[in-house]
Amino acid sequence: MPGSEAAVSRPEIGRQEEFRLLVEQHSRALFGLAWRMTGNQQDAEEVVQETFLRAYRSFDRFDGRAQPGTWLHRIAVNCALDLLRARRHDAGRVELQAAGSDAGDAVPARDTAPGPERLLLSAEVQRRLTAALGRLSPTERAAFVLRHYQGCPIEEISRELRMSENAAKNCVFRAVQKLREALQPLL
């Protein structure tokens, strides 16, 4: 960290170095989680930054009581929820990038070279899925992402989202119902 030694003490430098390793190890995984939760690259990057800032503020209190990944994951879920709620309030619903432009921008979808009909259908599925995910409430989306993509059991989701297990189950179930309503006619 050239140039920063003068401004910070030696223990501070050590702490930052330790923290840099965490950033190196967990940035990509956190980005994946944040993208699933926000559906938007810019928001996902914002969530990752905010997650590390919040984590750094409480780094001294972390003390290795949990796995760093688990600890950061929890902070990221909280940050993403905050952002989703703020966006929802601002715009009525989460603004998601259209699947096509999103993929063209920074999310290169894996090309499996299907035929034109299948491509059209797949694009429509993606469009509907993106829209349906955008219509979920922040808590429904968070609960669904944690259950479906992260494989968290309901008990853990209820802890992370600070709600009863029943409420967490309802959130996941409602999310699946909404996705099903949106996609079933095409599948």
Add this chain to the structure above:
Amino acid sequence: MHLSEEQLVWYRYGEAKGAAAIGEHLAACATCRAAYQSLERVLAAVDQMPAPDPGENYAAAVWQRLEPRLQQCRPAQRDEGAVRSLTLTALFATWRRLALAAAMAVLIVAAFLLGRFWPRPQTVARQPIPEQVRERILLVAVGEHLERSQMILIELANANPGPQLDVSSERQWAADLVGDNRLYRQAAARAGDPAITAVLDDLERVLLEIAHSPSTLSGGELERIQRQIESGDILFKLRVVESKVRRQEEKPNGL
């Protein structure tokens, strides 16, 4: 008798009660099997949603943006009295938090009474609590209170309206929070903060509604409470005020 949609979803996620029986039923019942396969297709499509790759150098880019900001954001020290755990496992019933909130409430009242009734000393025998400290105490206490209140409201806002819902524990929590809320609202009004006062006022009405509701809610009663929570946008306001309070808390000199 066919399987419910909920049973199919939890079976798919490996968290269904009576999974073995559900599996047997699926093997024997073509209708349920078709419904399950349809669910599988939907969730498989969800799996195929393209996951972005932020690139090999993403971590380096994150660090590059982060490092200058860390200089202004030193970690909270243990001995600074920081009371907020950032992990989401800090659950509602944490006694430490309750004890802290109670202690803060006592301090606020004590600070108020000291300022109001303590005779003006000719020879100073005791220092009153400085205004800045008093405000800081209020901020910490209000932050904790807002966080706990949000948990109840989130719980109820996300509950599924069914024939009957047992809300006895939420009712009790709300009743406990009403008293604190009144105290904080009055203190915020005295401190001249209309934004926090207004949000606490809105919150108090919702908490009273919950505290005075029957311990078992019908679907209609729950929906009425959910509408009240949604119509005032109370959860969002609480989160905004809480984050404002937390930011002020983190400033070295409080407000």
